[in-house]
Amino acid sequence: MAKDMTLMWFSGSPPCWRVMIALEEKNLQGYNQKLLSFEKGEHKSQEVLDINPRGQLPAFKHGNIILNESYAACLYLEEQFKSQGTRLIPVGAAEQALTYQRMFEGVTFTEKMANVIYYEWKFPEGERHDSALKRHREALTTELKLWEGYLEKLGAGSYLAGYNFSLADVLVFPCIAYVFRFGLSAKNYPRLAEYYGLLKERPSVKASWPKNWLESPQGQDKLKDV
Incomplete structure (x- = not known):
């Protein structure tokens, strides 16, 4: 297949x-x-x-x-391939609903992350404004705190929609990995850091880990103060 x-x-x-x-x-x-x-x-x-x-x-x-x-x-x-490999959409109504909710909240997360990380790339030098970047950074901070709170509520060792790995994790984890790659502080976001560490060890994530990250393990510090 x-x-x-x-x-x-x-x-x-x-x-x-x-x-x-x-x-x-x-x-x-x-x-x-x-x-x-x-x-x-x-x-x-x-x-x-x-x-x-x-x-x-x-x-x-x-x-x-x-x-x-x-x-x-x-x-x-x-x-x-529903019956093959990991079931990524839970059967139970509550967990299924939370999975869908977190999946599509991931679109907002991605957008707010990109507005900061790719700011210089998206806007020519003459169109950049410190006030705009500040606003984007504040929006990303608010977004990250939401996800930190979600994981805090679910408890230690949880995934994004409960204690089962789901499609929400498939879709959102790459962005969480990205913010840590760009210097997000584990001290400021301990639940997100715990989740990041948990998913890093998952076989599917290890097998697909970005080749350029393996070659250059040291990332950037663009988000160290977010």
């Missing part, structure tokens, strides 16, 4: 990483994959554009079926 799948991806990209974790959790190793370079503009190649006309990654195919949005690809993999 995995031999009918193709994934084009960037190393360290949260959207790409989500799909890779989902593939691991569903025991779909052995898929065709191609690591591309953002710096070289390879995501704008005709090969990618033929699958994803937006020229973005991931670009994912299962046979003739194309899914280029990471949330869509992960939901598809869970639905099509």
Whole structure:
């Protein structure tokens, strides 16, 4: 089954990483994959554009079926391979509801994180303003405190939607890993740090850990004061 799948991806990209974790959790190793370079503009190649006309990654195919949005690809993999590997959508109504809630809150988390980490990249020098960056940093701090509170409420050793690993973790963990990669203080966010440490040891996460992070374990300190 995995031999009918193709994934084009960037190393360290949260959207790409989500799909890779989902593939691991569903025991779909052995898929065709191609690591591309953002710096070289390879995501704008005709090969990618033929699958994803937006020229973005991931670009994912299962046979003739194309899914280029990471949330869509992960939901598809869970639905099509429901009985295989880890069940990622809980059966119980309460846990299922919380899983969906945290999944889609992850969209807001991703946006607020990107507004800070990629601020200089998103806006040309003449369009940057200290007041705007300050506002984005404050919004990210508020967001992080929400997630810290969610984990505090669930208790030690929990995942994002309870004591079972779920699709919420597949979708949101790459962003949590990202903020720690960019210097988030474990002292200021102990529950998030505990969760990060727990997920780092999960086989699917270890198997898909970004190659460039392995090569350069030391990240940046852009978020050290958030």
